Amino acid sequence: MKTISMFIITVLFAINVFAQDANKLLKEVDDNLMPESYESIRKLINEEPDGSKKEFTFYTVKKGKDKVAMLYLSPASEKGRSTLRLGENMWLYIPSANKPIRITSLQSVVGGVFNNADIMQLEYSTEYDATYSKGTDKEYILDLKAKNKTVAYDKLKMWITKADKTLRKVEAYSASGMLIKTLEFKDDKNFGGGLNRPSVIDTYSPLYKGYRSLMIYQTIKKRNFPDEVFTQNYMSRLGDLRK
Amino acid sequence: MIFARWLLLILLFTSSRVLFAQEDDISTYQEEEPEKKLEWNGNLDVKYKLFNMDQNSSLYKLQFLKELPSSSLLSQYSLEPYLNAEYRTGDLGFVLITHASYYSDKNSSFDLFEAYASFNPSFNTNLQAGKKVYSWGKGYAFNPVGFVNPIKDPENPELAQAGLFSANFEYIKSFSSEALQSFSFLAVLIPSLDVTGAQFGELKNTGVALKSSLLFYDTDIDFLAYYSEIKPKRYGFDFARNIQENIEMHAEFSYNQNVERFTIVNSSLRNELVDVYSYLFGIRYLDASNTTIIAEYYHNGSGLSKNEYANYNDFINNGANSLSETIKQQTLGVSQTNFKGQTLMRDYLYIKLSHPEPFDWLYFTPSLYTIYNLTDNSFLLSFQISYKPITNTEFIFWASMFAGKESSEYGGKQVEQRLELWMRVFF
Numbered sequence: 155m156k157t158i159s160m161f162i163i164t165v166l167f168a169i170n171v172f173a174q175d176a177n178k179l180l181k182e183v184d185d186n187l188m189p190e191s192y193e194s195i196r197k198l199i200n201e202e203p204d205g206s207k208k209e210f211t212f213y214t215v216k217k218g219k220d221k222v223a224m225l226y227l228s229p230a231s232e233k234g235r236s237t238l239r240l241g242e243n244m245w246l247y248i249p250s251a252n253k254p255i256r257i258t259s260l261q262s263v264v265g266g267v268f269n270n271a272d273i274m275q276l277e278y279s280t281e282y283d284a285t286y287s288k289g290t291d292k293e294y295i296l297d298l299k300a301k302n303k304t305v306a307y308d309k310l311k312m313w314i315t316k317a318d319k320t321l322r323k324v325e326a327y328s329a330s331g332m333l334i335k336t337l338e339f340k341d342d343k344n345f346g347g348g349l350n351r352p353s354v355i356d357t358y359s360p361l362y363k364g365y366r367s368l369m370i371y372q373t374i375k376k377r378n379f380p381d382e383v384f385t386q387n388y389m390s391r392l393g394d395l396r397k
Numbered sequence: 398m399i400f401a402r403w404l405l406l407i408l409l410f411t412s413s414r415v416l417f418a419q420e421d422d423i424s425t426y427q428e429e430e431p432e433k434k435l436e437w438n439g440n441l442d443v444k445y446k447l448f449n450m451d452q453n454s455s456l457y458k459l460q461f462l463k464e465l466p467s468s469s470l471l472s473q474y475s476l477e478p479y480l481n482a483e484y485r486t487g488d489l490g491f492v493l494i495t496h497a498s499y500y501s502d503k504n505s506s507f508d509l510f511e512a513y514a515s516f517n518p519s520f521n522t523n524l525q526a527g528k529k530v531y532s533w534g535k536g537y538a539f540n541p542v543g544f545v546n547p548i549k550d551p552e553n554p555e556l557a558q559a560g561l562f563s564a565n566f567e568y569i570k571s572f573s574s575e576a577l578q579s580f581s582f583l584a585v586l587i588p589s590l591d592v593t594g595a596q597f598g599e600l601k602n603t604g605v606a607l608k609s610s611l612l613f614y615d616t617d618i619d620f621l622a623y624y625s626e627i628k629p630k631r632y633g634f635d636f637a638r639n640i641q642e643n644i645e646m647h648a649e650f651s652y653n654q655n656v657e658r659f660t661i662v663n664s665s666l667r668n669e670l671v672d673v674y675s676y677l678f679g680i681r682y683l684d685a686s687n688t689t690i691i692a693e694y695y696h697n698g699s700g701l702s703k704n705e706y707a708n709y710n711d712f713i714n715n716g717a718n719s720l721s722e723t724i725k726q727q728t729l730g731v732s733q734t735n736f737k738g739q740t741l742m743r744d745y746l747y748i749k750l751s752h753p754e755p756f757d758w759l760y761f762t763p764s765l766y767t768i769y770n771l772t773d774n775s776f777l778l779s780f781q782i783s784y785k786p787i788t789n790t791e792f793i794f795w796a797s798m799f800a801g802k803e804s805s806e807y808g809g810k811q812v813e814q815r816l817e818l819w820m821r822v823f824f
Contacts, residue, residue, distance in 0.1 A: 200759075200769075207786075231790075251556050252532040256645045256681070258643050303642055348663040358664065373429050380571070381571030382521050391517070397434065
């Protein structure tokens with residue numbers, strides 16, 4: 155009996171250490187992707203089966219673990235729109251309506267394969283708990299489980315290079331285990347300030363056959379902002395940060 | 398025939414996008430575009446509307462008292478260009494938003510929606526002066542606390558509108574506390590324009606509006622007030638909160654003193670000053686199939702009761718059936734001046750359902766909404782499809798019907814059905 159108890163305790167301890175290691179690796183992946191506080195310009199391109207494209211350009215600012223604000227720079231029909239995320243709270247500002255409206259993280263503001271949570275994503279380690287899955291010679295594979303129900307995807311599977319701990323692929327699953335979308339991270343680029351990371355995220359979904367979304371980072375710069383930038387009142391003035 | 402032409406136009410547009418689609422290399426997207434201090438943008442809305450008029454409606458008879466159309470089917474074609482400019486440096490800004498309506502060379506108008514300068518002494522403070530739009534309140538279709546808002550069209554709440562001649566100062570402060578996450582204070586001064594026919598106003602009649610906002614335990618809360626010597630004094634609060642990951646709830650409450658209220662008593666217009674409460678409760682719900690439902694209950698404290706509306710209706714009927722053109726003109730004038738708007742009565746329900754991209758049709762968004770008068774059971778029902786096939790272009794198909802008894806608010810409208818086709822091009 156004593157031996158069995160010792161065995162169970164040892165196994166539980168090992169699992170705990172294993173999970174801690176996996177979460178540590180997940181945090182390293184986050185750190186390699188983005189500085190904790192930054193500004194970036196990125197282009198989102200939705201491609202359709204006939205080859206035509208819809209493009210959006212966003213200016214994004216982030217501070218700490220849970221503050222993200224994003225301004226539409228183009229196209230003209232969307233210019234001036236902005237979104238703000240503070241933890242699980244999310245607002246959309248439409249210039250013609252002239253006030254922020256509370257929205258949910260699951261809604262799509264751009265159409266196509268991405269939803270708000272994809273575009274205004276917090277760090278993976280903020281939203282998910284990680285465990286190791288069976289990897290390959292060159293890659294770790296992590297299984298991620300959402301920490302709460304407000305996270306857009308219940309489970310993620312993540313491929314990370316062993317050499318430099320760079321994220322290469324993410325599969326997003328629903329609670330029922332259905333594959334919702336796949337994100338491939340490619341075209342590594344030196345953004346300056348010691349940040350070398352994939353500049354393109356190629357996303358496709360079995361739910362939207364033939365459609366593809368590309369997220370292309372043009373700039374990522376480490377920058378600190380006052381907390382007041384991440385308030386509803388500042389949503390109409392986000393563009394001032396670029397001047 | 399008209400619809401066939403529109404359909405052809407839409408088909409031409411949607412097919413051309415395939416021809417102009419190009420295969421671009423990713424590297425062409427990786428360069429940052431230069432930032433401009435002065436930017437121009439705008440859009441042209443081309444609107445074609447068909448109306449099926451209710452020729453028995455008294456309002457119809459009054460509106461066309463000089464010349465009754467031979468058919469109940471009327472059309473309207475209009476252009477609405479918006480031209481906007483924005484100049485911004487780090488702490489200074491200038492915003493100009495203009496709008497024009499063009500029906501014919503003889504019937505067109507120009508509106509200065511907004512023209513204001515702004516100065517940000519710091520991230521916490523902002524000073525603005527000029528003509529500016531304020532949008533107070535959490536409600537989608539109605540805003541009982543919209544003390545300084547332009548009059549909202551509940552049929553199109555996101556449409557740009559004309560602003561208020563004013564100056565304002567705003568202070569924002571964020572906190573790292575879990576309870577109080579942010580606080581802001583806005584003071585608005587509204588100069589009086591009460592000296593008729595002159596470019597002056599009396600200083601003592603300057604209006605003051607105040608708004609204090611909190612983000613408190615993940616709840617947006619506003620306290621609002623409006624004070625003027627010559628206009629109703631108003632006080633209110635509102636809040637909005639996500640009660641689940643897919644449900645948002647909001648509410649507004651206002652107390653209004655000395656509101657001018659018009660009724661018809663013994664076939665004559667009567668006005669009185671009253672103190673009234675107005676309020677709104679609403680939810681926004683996103684279901685598993687990605688359908689968004691917005692539902693709002695609105696109580697309009699200064700609205701007409703059932704009996705008061707019946708008196709108003711008798712007044713309109715008597716005017717429309719009068720043999721005197723002068724009486725018809727006066728009746729129309731009273732209706733258009735003192736009883737305008739989409740919500741003349743007290744209690745309304747607004748429900749809107751929208752579902753982006755049904756059946757995997759990308760860039761299509763159909764929506765259905767109703768404004769239901771809970772007192773007389775009349776309603777407006779609209780179905781809208783928005784289609785954005787190519788960047789900076791939107792097509793809108795919009796069908797509406799008004800239903801209810803002839804003596805009811807929406808059943809008595811001069812329009813029975815309305816069909817609109819919009820083409821919007823942005824630059």
